Amino acid sequence: DIQMTQSPSSLSASVGDRVTITCRASQGIRNDLGWFQQKPGKAPKRLIYAASSLQSGVPSRFSGSGSGTEFTLTISSLQPEDFATYYCLQHNSFPWTFGQGTKVEIK
Amino acid sequence: QVQLVESGGGVVQPGRSLRLSCVASGFTFSSHGMHWVRQAPGKGLEWVAVIWYDGSNKYYADSVKGRFTISRDNSNDTLYLQMDSLRAEDTAVYYCARETPRGVDYWGQGTLVTVSS
Numbered sequence: 306d307i308q309m310t311q312s313p314s315s316l317s318a319s320v321g322d323r324v325t326i327t328c329r330a331s332q333g334i335r336n337d338l339g340w341f342q343q344k345p346g347k348a349p350k351r352l353i354y355a356a357s358s359l360q361s362g363v364p365s366r367f368s369g370s371g372s373g374t375e376f377t378l379t380i381s382s383l384q385p386e387d388f389a390t391y392y393c394l395q396h397n398s399f400p401w402t403f404g405q406g407t408k409v410e411i412k
Numbered sequence: 413q414v415q416l417v418e419s420g421g422g423v424v425q426p427g428r429s430l431r432l433s434c435v436a437s438g439f440t441f442s443s444h445g446m447h448w449v450r451q452a453p454g455k456g457l458e459w460v461a462v463i464w465y466d467g468s469n470k471y472y473a474d475s476v477k478g479r480f481t482i483s484r485d486n487s488n489d490t491l492y493l494q495m496d497s498l499r500a501e502d503t504a505v506y507y508c509a510r511e512t513p514r515g516v517d518y519w520g521q522g523t524l525v526t527v528s529s
Contacts, residue, residue, distance in 0.1 A: 339515040341457075348507055348519040349457065355514050392457055396515040399471040401447075401459040 307331050307395055311404025317412040324380040326407045328393035333373045337397035340369055340378045343406075344389045352391075353378065383409070414438040414518045416508050421523030424498055434491040434508030434520055442466070442486040445511035448493050449519075450504035458504075461493065462511070476502075498527045 308331040318324050328338065336356035341349035351360045353369035356376055366381045380387055388411055393404040420432040434446070448460040461472045461482040470482050481494040491508050505524050509516040 337515070343457075348521055350519075351515075351517050354512075354517070358514075360517070394457075394459075394515060399462065400473050401462075403457040403459065406456045 306400055307334060307398060307402055309393055309395055309402050309404040311393055311407055313407060314405060315408040315410060317410050318383050319412045320383055320385060322383045322412075324383050324387075324409060326378045326391055326393075328371075328376045328378075328404045330374045330376070330395055330397075334395045334397035336372045337395060338369075338371070338376050339394045339396065340367075341392045341394060342387075342389045343392065349392065380409075414510065416510065416518060416520035418506065418508055418520045418523040421506065421525045423526045423528060425529050426499060426527055428498055429494070429496045430498065430525060432493040432495065432506055432508075432523060432525070434493075436489045436491065436510070439510070441484075441489040446482075446484060446491045447509045447511060447516055448482060448491075449507045449509055449516075450502075451507070451522075452501070452504045455504075460506070463491070495525070498525075500527050503527045 310329045312327050338356045340353040343349040352363050352367050357369045368379050370377050390406050390408045392406050415437045418434045424430050445465050447462045450458050450460050463470050463482045479497045483492045503526050505522040507519050507522045509519045
């Protein structure tokens, strides 16, 4: 099984800050990775697909990069509505696996 | 617009069974693979199972293999998850999600399963 190691597990940031979240795969997964945002009591929402493509309707302050084993989600200027938990998901091979999540909190 | 609506959750005793449903609308259901993903209270997301668009292939997480069965009815745009021999650790919100060539995009709102005596 492919392990996804996501870091940090939580972070505190202020509105306007640049935030970076990383996922590392235990083996190469090409660009078969998505990033999801989840708010309390809600279903996850996809932000990024194919590691770096922005989902339609998602603000351009969100971006993704990486390929192979190292992936990054960046929020260029954190907004109040961005405080949430973020997950990466690899869909290169079954079983699909998620990162452990990163909770972004208000500083 | 794409909609996925889960139902069938509830409180069930350990060892008993439950069947979840996910009704799809707004897209051609029979053209998409479908997944179940779950989330235990206060925990992260866990992939559970997938079924091919035509039902020809199915894969499961080790944690549910042999106890859960994924199936679909393309004539009624409905996905199912039959859960047998339920355990306390199966307590979670269960989401269905639509597959595309680039992973999963749309998710349902989830249905809560609580396994407790």
